[in-house]
Amino acid sequence: MSINKTPSGIHAVSHDRPLFEQDVDAYKSKGKLSEPTVCPQCGAVYHEGRWQWIETSADADKESCPACRRVHDNQPAGFVTLQGPFFNSHCEEIRRLIQHHAEHERAEHPLKRIMAIENRGGAMLITTTDTHLARGIGEAVRHAYQGELKVDHVSGENLVRVHWSR
Ligand SMILES: [Zn+2]
Numbered sequence: 001m002s003i004n005k006t007p008s009g010i011h012a013v014s015h016d017r018p019l020f021e022q023d024v025d026a027y028k029s030k031g032k033l034s035e036p037t038v039c040p041q042c043g044a045v046y047h048e049g050r051w052q053w054i055e056t057s058a059d060a061d062k063e064s065c066p067a068c069r070r071v072h073d074n075q076p077a078g079f080v081t082l083q084g085p086f087f088n089s090h091c092e093e094i095r096r097l098i099q100h101h102a103e104h105e106r107a108e109h110p111l112k113r114i115m116a117i118e119n120r121g122g123a124m125l126i127t128t129t130d131t132h133l134a135r136g137i138g139e140a141v142r143h144a145y146q147g148e149l150k151v152d153h154v155s156g157e158n159l160v161r162v163h164w165s166r
Contacts, residue, residue, distance in 0.1 A: 027066035027075070027158070039065035041072075044110035051110045067111040067129040076115050076127035078134025079161045082141065083123035086166040091124060094141060098126065101140045105133055112136075131160040138162040 036056040037046040044065045045056045051065050070077060080098075087094060095117065105112040112133040118125045128134045135151055142149040147166030154160070 027069055027077070033063060034061045037061040037063050039063065039068055041065070041068040042110065053107070053110055065111060067113050070129045071113075071115055074115075076129065077131045077158055077160070078126075078128035078137075079159075080126040080128070080134050080137050080164070081123055081162070082126075082164045084147070084165040086145070086147065087124070087164075088122060090145070094145065095124070097140060097144055098137050101137055102128075102133065105136060131158060134160050134162045138164050 033046045035047050038044070038056050038060045039046075039051070040062045041064055043053075044051045044067075045054045045060065046052075046063075046065070047054060047056070051067075064072070069075075082091075082094065098117075099114070102112070102114045109130070112130040113128065114133070115127040115129055116125075126134075126137060128137070131153070138149050138151060141147070141164050145166060147164055150163040152161045152163075
């Protein structure tokens with residue numbers, strides 16, 4: 001399958017929204033983590049200033065990564081809602097595209113994960129541990145199927161709501 005046309009880790013800046021890197025994120029570690037630190041839940045390792053899927057020594061410090069903390073607290077950073085008549089007749093295909101996109105992102109970036117996919121009254125709601133993943137999912141779906149994409153960043157919080165409909 002070659003449905004993911006977005007180079008990993010690079011998301012086109014949407015025409016109407018800037019990037020929001022300076023936002024306060026309660027799930028970013030306040031203090032400096034010692035390196036290496038390993039997440040006891042998922043095994044991601046903090047090294048050279050970022051979480052990575054690498055091996056580390058057994059005596060590394062242990063602390064939950066931001067993605068596992070969000071999952072534990074059930075605090076998504078991204079909400080993606082998909083709906084519409086076209087969506088209803090293609091929902092399995094679209095779900096596969098989204099899962100493929102998310103797996104690819106997670107393989108490169110340990111903190112980018114889907115938390116849950118739920119069906120709610122004819123719509124699909126996807127929650128993510130990372131705002132960029134939510135945007136990326138919306139952009140991947142629009143890239144493949146056109147439709148209407150709307151991205152609302154909640155000002156002052158590390159939270160994004162993405163709506164796609166067709
Ligand atoms: Zn983790």
